[in-house]
Structure formats: C-alpha cells, structure tokens
Amino acid sequence: MPPQQAVAALPARASSNLRLGLLVPAVAAVVALALLPVFTSGYVVYVANVLLVYVVLSLGLNLVIGEAGQFSLSHAAFYGIGIYAAALGNKLLGLPLVGCLLLAGVVAALLGGVIGTIALRMRDIYLALTTFAFGEAMQWLFLNWEPVTGGPNGLRIPPSSLFGVEILNDKQAYPVVLGVALLMLGATVVISRSRLGRAFRAVRESDVAAMAMGIPVRRVKIMAFLLSAFYAGVAGGLFATFSTYIHPESLGFQTTMTVLTMVVVGGLGSTGGALLGAVVFGLISELLRQAPAVQEMTYGLILILFMMFVPRGLAPAVSRWVRGRGHV
Amino acid sequence: MPELLSLRDVSAAYGRIQALSHVSLSVPEGAIVALLGANGAGKSTTLNVISRLVPQSGGEILFRGASIAARASHEVVRAGIAQVPEGREVFREMSVRENLELGAHLRRDARGVAEDVERAFAYFPVLRERYRQRAGTLSGGEQQMLLIARALMARPALLLLDEPSLGLSPLLVQQIFGIIRRINEDGTTILLVEQNVGVALGCSSYAYILENGEIAHHGPSASLAADGAVQNAYLGGH
CATH class of the missing domain: 3.40.50.300 (P-loop containing nucleotide triphosphate hydrolases)
Structure with missing residues (x-):
C-alpha cells in the first residue's frame, strides 16, 4: 500500500470500529426512546418532552458559545420568540405544526442574525453584557406587549395540529418532539463536521489566524448567532406543541443560565456534551422543581464546581470511558 | 522577471x-x-x-x-496570497489535520487538497507523524513547520x-x-x-x-x- 493510502486508511478503520461500537447502543436508545410513551405515565413523557426541548436549546447555545466562542446570553429570548411565534402562527394564522415550528425557527434566526451583526463590534464581556441586555429587553417586551403576548396574564396556546390531527396531550406531542430533537441533533453533527463547523472553531481560537486562512470571520460569526437562535426558536416551537400556556416569567436570564450550565456541565464545544448536559442537568432540575430556592442554589453550585474542577465538562471523561470499553 | x-x-x-x-x-x-x-x-x-x-x-x-x-x-x-501570521498562531485546540484543512478553507477541490497534504508531508515529514495530534502539543519548531504547511494549503x-x-x-x-x-x-x-x-x-x-x-x-x-x-x-x- 502506498504511504498516502496507509495514512488515510488507518484512522478511518479505527473510527469505523468505534462508530460501529456506538451505533448499536445508539439505535437501541432511539428505539427505547420511541417506545417510551407505551410503557410510562404521562408525567414521565412530559419530563421527556421538557428534556428534549432542553437538548435542542443546549445544542444551539453550544454552537455559538462552545463552537464559535461567541458569548451569547440571550438564548432565552430567542426561545421565547420561538414560543410566541409558534403559538401565534397557530392561533392567528392557523398554521399546521410543521409551519409553526419553521416560523418559530426562522423568526428567531432573523433576530439572531441582527444581534450577531451588532455583536460583531464587540467581544468577551462587552458581548456578554450586550446580549444579556437584549435578553432582558425581550423579556420586558414579552411582559408588556399585551395585545400580542398576553403580557403578565400569559398566553393560552391552542392545540397544534399535525396532518389534521390535534395534539392534545404530552404523549401525542412526544413523537414530534423526539423526531425534531433527533433531526436537530443530526444537523448539529453535520454542521460541526462541515467547513462551517471548522470555521467556527477557528474563529473561537483566533480571529486573526482565521482571517489569514481566508475565513470570512464576520460572516461566520453572524452565522453562529443565526444558527444558535434558530435552534432556540425551534425549541420554543416544540415547547408550544405540548404546552397549553406560556408566561413570560420563564423567559428570562434564569433560563439562559440553566441552558448555559447544561452546556458547561456537558462540555463546551462538544455536541455529545451538550446532549449529555441537557439530560443530566434537566433531570436534576426537574427533581428539584418542588424546592425553587434550593434549585437556584444548586444550579449556582454546580456551575461553580464544574468551572473549577471539570472545566472541560463531562463529555471528555465519558468519551474516554467509551473508547476504553471499545478496546476490551 | x-x-x-x-x-x-x-x-x-x-x-x-x-x-x-x-x-x-x-x-x-x-x-x-x-x-x-x-x-x-x-x-x-x-x-x-x-x-x-x-x-x-x-x-x-x-x-x-x-x-x-x-x-x-x-x-x-x-x-x-497566503500569510504565516506572526506570533505562532496555530489553532492549538485542533489537530494537525484540521489545521491543514483550515489552510485549504477556500478550496473546493478535495482531490487537490489531499495532494497538497501529501506535499506538506514531503516538506515536513514530522507532520505526518503528528497528523492526529493536537497542534498545541507540538514543539516550537513543529508548530513553525505546521504554520508554513498550513499557509501552503491555500496553494x-x-x-x-x-x-x-x-x-x-x-x-x-x-x-x-x-x-x-x-x-x-x-x-x-x-x-x-x-x-x-x-x-x-x-x-x-x-x-x-x-x-x-x-x-x-x-x-x-x-x-x-x-x-x-x-x-x-x-x-x-x-
């Protein structure tokens, strides 16, 4: 074999073994997830729906912060925009479910693009503060634009319909939520391995070096914000499919922090990490829901402990474990 | 000339x-x-x-x-025009392979890019050994070689x-x-x-x-x- 092929073939074979080792459990997990409503109560399915929304939110936040290294603290705002867009698309325009989800994603993405364009002028703490301010402003808008959002009274979301069938409960919504979440997960893997994903990581490491590679840094940054907002918008649209009511209180900085914690706990810059963080931390958060005071303290504590002792998150440790098992 | x-x-x-x-x-x-x-x-x-x-x-x-x-x-x-910027800016968190691929960011000819990776290996054989390694773990000399190789990837x-x-x-x-x-x-x-x-x-x-x-x-x-x-x-x- 000429050396050129030897180099190309070696790693490919190693990773295809690993891939096969992961494929079986992955397929089993998807099947188990798909069958979840058959075996479990409505509450468990509700929690699963919530976790899947968190998964989509985390994947999106990880794209902009983890992959592209741009600090965005307005994720909850894009999530809220998605919820209202989907709910209103359904209520006022009578859009079917798929239309509502797309509308939610697109409206959020457009605003994300605008924020990304503004954010080009800033970096680090200034960027964090600006996006934080945008998030707060949006929450204020949700609270006060009563004709559209219902203001502090919240908004009743009518049941959405898929192919003419109304979705009335969590179990009916679940296949849609699971399907879309898996789709978004697949898209994330594709993006992360694409030229765009590589460009994100290059920009994260160094603007100047990225420019020297011929990467249009401005466009790439805007794209990161736009994509991340699209994910948050779709997550909002998903929430609207299994929820009957939305109140602006849940669309503030607290939610952004929750998702940020998930991404950090899982491992910034890792798709698997975002997935893992959302599930693990989402479960903790659901368990602590009865005790809100303890909940917030626990979030803070977990975030601090991870930043101090596990700054790379759970993902590297887990992937080492998986690889280790593969050798046995 | x-x-x-x-x-x-x-x-x-x-x-x-x-x-x-x-x-x-x-x-x-x-x-x-x-x-x-x-x-x-x-x-x-x-x-x-x-x-x-x-x-x-x-x-x-x-x-x-x-x-x-x-x-x-x-x-x-x-x-x-390709530049090797000052200050040894390799993409430290990325592998040697990804660094080289980034050098070819604007190119769409996968075959030509693969040829140029081989050309880079011919100039700098040590990069072939380090291909999967994180660029931040390379020695100073190896990083300098990677910088030049990466710039050449733009042809x-x-x-x-x-x-x-x-x-x-x-x-x-x-x-x-x-x-x-x-x-x-x-x-x-x-x-x-x-x-x-x-x-x-x-x-x-x-x-x-x-x-x-x-x-x-x-x-x-x-x-x-x-x-x-x-x-x-x-x-x-x-």
Whole structure:
C-alpha cells in the first residue's frame, strides 16, 4: 500500500470500529426512546418532552458559545420568540405544526442574525453584557406587549395540529418532539463536521489566524448567532406543541443560565456534551422543581464546581470511558 | 522577471500612531525578497497590510497588476496570497489535520487538497507523524513547520512569512530555511520578514530595510550583505 493510502486508511478503520461500537447502543436508545410513551405515565413523557426541548436549546447555545466562542446570553429570548411565534402562527394564522415550528425557527434566526451583526463590534464581556441586555429587553417586551403576548396574564396556546390531527396531550406531542430533537441533533453533527463547523472553531481560537486562512470571520460569526437562535426558536416551537400556556416569567436570564450550565456541565464545544448536559442537568432540575430556592442554589453550585474542577465538562471523561470499553 | 506584488507609497496607522509611511517595494515572480529591520520598524505591519488584516491609509497595492486595496482578507487569500501570521498562531485546540484543512478553507477541490497534504508531508515529514495530534502539543519548531504547511494549503502564488526563525535553535533555523528554499524552487514566490539578518540575506535575492516605518535602504541581498556600512547602521553589525 502506498504511504498516502496507509495514512488515510488507518484512522478511518479505527473510527469505523468505534462508530460501529456506538451505533448499536445508539439505535437501541432511539428505539427505547420511541417506545417510551407505551410503557410510562404521562408525567414521565412530559419530563421527556421538557428534556428534549432542553437538548435542542443546549445544542444551539453550544454552537455559538462552545463552537464559535461567541458569548451569547440571550438564548432565552430567542426561545421565547420561538414560543410566541409558534403559538401565534397557530392561533392567528392557523398554521399546521410543521409551519409553526419553521416560523418559530426562522423568526428567531432573523433576530439572531441582527444581534450577531451588532455583536460583531464587540467581544468577551462587552458581548456578554450586550446580549444579556437584549435578553432582558425581550423579556420586558414579552411582559408588556399585551395585545400580542398576553403580557403578565400569559398566553393560552391552542392545540397544534399535525396532518389534521390535534395534539392534545404530552404523549401525542412526544413523537414530534423526539423526531425534531433527533433531526436537530443530526444537523448539529453535520454542521460541526462541515467547513462551517471548522470555521467556527477557528474563529473561537483566533480571529486573526482565521482571517489569514481566508475565513470570512464576520460572516461566520453572524452565522453562529443565526444558527444558535434558530435552534432556540425551534425549541420554543416544540415547547408550544405540548404546552397549553406560556408566561413570560420563564423567559428570562434564569433560563439562559440553566441552558448555559447544561452546556458547561456537558462540555463546551462538544455536541455529545451538550446532549449529555441537557439530560443530566434537566433531570436534576426537574427533581428539584418542588424546592425553587434550593434549585437556584444548586444550579449556582454546580456551575461553580464544574468551572473549577471539570472545566472541560463531562463529555471528555465519558468519551474516554467509551473508547476504553471499545478496546476490551 | 515580471512583478508579482508591488507596494507604491503605502502608509498605515494604528489610531494616531503612524506605522508605515510611503513604503514602496516590489516582489518579482519566483523570487525570495527579504524585509528586514529592527523591532517595531513596521515589518509585520507591511505583511498585515498586504493580507488586509490592517487597513492602509494611503498608497496602492498591486497583485498581478490589479489593486487589492479594497479587498477583504478572504478575497486576498483567494487571489493567491497566503500569510504565516506572526506570533505562532496555530489553532492549538485542533489537530494537525484540521489545521491543514483550515489552510485549504477556500478550496473546493478535495482531490487537490489531499495532494497538497501529501506535499506538506514531503516538506515536513514530522507532520505526518503528528497528523492526529493536537497542534498545541507540538514543539516550537513543529508548530513553525505546521504554520508554513498550513499557509501552503491555500496553494498561494505568494507566501508571506513572518519570522520563521523566531525562537528556534540554529540547527532548526537551518533546516526550516532549507525547506523555504525548496518551496521557492518549487514555484512559490516568498516575501520574508526576518530578524535573523544573516540567514535572510543568505536565502533572498533582494532585500528592503525598514526603519521607523520607512524604507531606509534596499538592494540585492548579496551587496547588502557585503556592505559594512549598511550592516552597522541598520542590521546590528552582523
């Protein structure tokens, strides 16, 4: 074999073994997830729906912060925009479910693009503060634009319909939520391995070096914000499919922090990490829901402990474990 | 030889601090041209103006006879100018492989890119051994090699090299400059910024000396190397 092929073939074979080792459990997990409503109560399915929304939110936040290294603290705002867009698309325009989800994603993405364009002028703490301010402003808008959002009274979301069938409960919504979440997960893997994903990581490491590679840094940054907002918008649209009511209180900085914690706990810059963080931390958060005071303290504590002792998150440790098992 | 790049009266400033004033230089196709001078004389700024990382405040930059003054940095790369930026900026968190792929970011010809990875391995065999390794774990010399290899992945007509000898042992400097010469013989024109005057004059055919942002002296490298007055005045008397 000429050396050129030897180099190309070696790693490919190693990773295809690993891939096969992961494929079986992955397929089993998807099947188990798909069958979840058959075996479990409505509450468990509700929690699963919530976790899947968190998964989509985390994947999106990880794209902009983890992959592209741009600090965005307005994720909850894009999530809220998605919820209202989907709910209103359904209520006022009578859009079917798929239309509502797309509308939610697109409206959020457009605003994300605008924020990304503004954010080009800033970096680090200034960027964090600006996006934080945008998030707060949006929450204020949700609270006060009563004709559209219902203001502090919240908004009743009518049941959405898929192919003419109304979705009335969590179990009916679940296949849609699971399907879309898996789709978004697949898209994330594709993006992360694409030229765009590589460009994100290059920009994260160094603007100047990225420019020297011929990467249009401005466009790439805007794209990161736009994509991340699209994910948050779709997550909002998903929430609207299994929820009957939305109140602006849940669309503030607290939610952004929750998702940020998930991404950090899982491992910034890792798709698997975002997935893992959302599930693990989402479960903790659901368990602590009865005790809100303890909940917030626990979030803070977990975030601090991870930043101090596990700054790379759970993902590297887990992937080492998986690889280790593969050798046995 | 036809002219590949020329700067005419180029000026640049960082805020109110004048970094370059009325710099004119010419790089013929196929040559290695050296840009020498003390720290802060404007050598790196000159390269950054050419690659559009720093805007110019006046003058004209012509590449293959066409102005690139209004181009964005990625358009300059696409036109055929690749830079090895100063300060050893490899993408530390990424593998050697990803670094090389990033060098080819604007190219769509997967087959050509794969060939050029092999070409990079031919120049720098150690990169083949390090292919899967994180670039941040490479030694200083290996990182320098990766920087040059990465810039070559854009298949540039003109390579801008910023201090390839920085922080390397004399032996490694000899080795790297041997490879730089080979790259040039294989058809890539090079504009070289260097502090190591002896090595730079040894491998270039023509040299410019910058002082306080202006061209203070220029001439064929061999005659600059032989000119004791120039050596003493500008180049630290080597």
